[in-house]
Amino acid sequence: MTSNSNVSNMQRLVEQLKLEASVERVKVSQAAAELQQFCLQNAAKDPLLLGVPAGSNPFRDPRSCAVL
Template sequence: MSTKPHSSNNIAHARRTVQQLRIEASIERIKVQCSNKPVSKASADLMNYCSEHARNDPLLMGIPASDNPFKDKKPCTIL
């Protein structure tokens, strides 16, 4: 039994993993500070976005019955 195909598969997988990690490491990030320090730009931007869009968020405001496609059309009765 040869381990060559298995070994080359592991090497190819490792190379893809390293390539993905390099891509992720090169992404520019904004640091978020701890809660006991001043609010960072990233967390301030996130809080502002959430506040500005809260009225359009169905998880916060709910879905009007007239717009809810999952609302029961008629009650279910068991006989």
């Protein structure tokens, strides 16, 4: 039984390695340039750069009310 499980594990490993070897690679310089371009194109819509309007911020401090 042990040899059968070893063979099965090795077959799965070979299949995984074949799958990983077939993945198309991109140069780091190209990926960095594309990421920079994406960030610059979407900077106008980024709430981390612009801030969130107070009315639509679900994390704003709750308003307190006082009964007089």
